[in-house]
Amino acid sequence: MDRQELFxxxxxxxxxxxxATATLAGGPLxxxxxxxxxxxxxxxxxxxxxxxxxxxxxxxxxxxxxxxxREHWKLTGTKKGxxxxxxGACTVIVDGRRINSCLSLAxxxxxxxxxxxxxxxxxxxxxxxxxxFVRHDGxxxxxxxxGQICSAVAMLGEIKAGxxxxxxxxxxxxxxxxxxxxxxxxxxxxxxxxxxxxxIDAIREVAGQGAGGKA
Numbered sequence: 001m002d003r004q005e006l007f008x009x010x011x012x013x014x015x016x017x018x019x020a021t022a023t024l025a026g027g028p029l030x031x032x033x034x035x036x037x038x039x040x041x042x043x044x045x046x047x048x049x050x051x052x053x054x055x056x057x058x059x060x061x062x063x064x065x066x067x068x069x070r071e072h073w074k075l076t077g078t079k080k081g082x083x084x085x086x087x088g089a090c091t092v093i094v095d096g097r098r099i100n101s102c103l104s105l106a107x108x109x110x111x112x113x114x115x116x117x118x119x120x121x122x123x124x125x126x127x128x129x130x131x132x133f134v135r136h137d138g139x140x141x142x143x144x145x146x147g148q149i150c151s152a153v154a155m156l157g158e159i160k161a162g163x164x165x166x167x168x169x170x171x172x173x174x175x176x177x178x179x180x181x182x183x184x185x186x187x188x189x190x191x192x193x194x195x196x197x198x199x200i201d202a203i204r205e206v207a208g209q210g211a212g213g214k215a
Contacts (some may be wrong), residue, residue: 044107050075051119059106065099066090068106069116077117077146081190088189091147092116098154100188117146120153129153132202140193148189152203155185159207177207 043058050073057072066083069075069092078101081089085103092101093115121127126134129149139145159175167184168175175181182200191199 046106046110048106048109049113051115061105061107063106064102065092065104065106065109066101069101075116075118079143079146081144087144088151089144089147091151091189093150093154096154096157098151115150117150120149127153128206129202132205133199136198136202136205138195138198138202140191140195144189144191148186148191148199151186151189152206156203156207158185177204
């Protein structure tokens with residue numbers, strides 16, 4: 001008995017039959033395909049006051065504040081870095097407080113007032129923090145800078161309000177913008193260029209101490 005009689009179906013035939021069976025039966029759907037099969041995602045009406053202007057949109061409930069700002073309002077100054085809340089590139093100011101916009105859903109901020117880097121100043125009229133970053137070369141490549149500046153502006157507001165940090169000498173006395181204090185408070189904003197000393201100098205100048213003053 002020859003090989004053909006022992007094995008009437010070739011390897012090619014087995015593979016072809018497997019492909020045909022999978023096509024007819026349908027393989028497992030991906031998460032995206034499954035979501036599409038279930039119909040459009042649920043949305044919510046969201047009203048945000050961004051840089052002084054009120055915006056209203058129906059947004060997918062899963063839309064992050066970062067994606068809403070970048071994709072729907074085209075405010076691309078706010079950067080998407082790690083998308084895990086670890087680098088601070090997406091920092092914006094919400095009702096006076098700094099947050100990582102990549103970790104917050106847009107629907108959670110209905111009615112909130114949001115300030116992005118575009119709302120702090122303009123090229124012909126820079127915010128004092130932006131101008132200080134320029135003077136002290138705190139920009140470097142510039143990718144993290146919008147988040148750094150928004151974080152620094154809100155952080156000085158925290159100090160002025162008397163909110164202590166982990167390194168504050170007292171929980172009751174008003175914190176001082178020392179080098180250690182600023183480094184601790186800005187530790188959530190990563191600069192891959194390593195311009196940290198320049199950034200601290202810029203913040204201290206705006207805080208009123210001067211870059212070369214003693215801590």
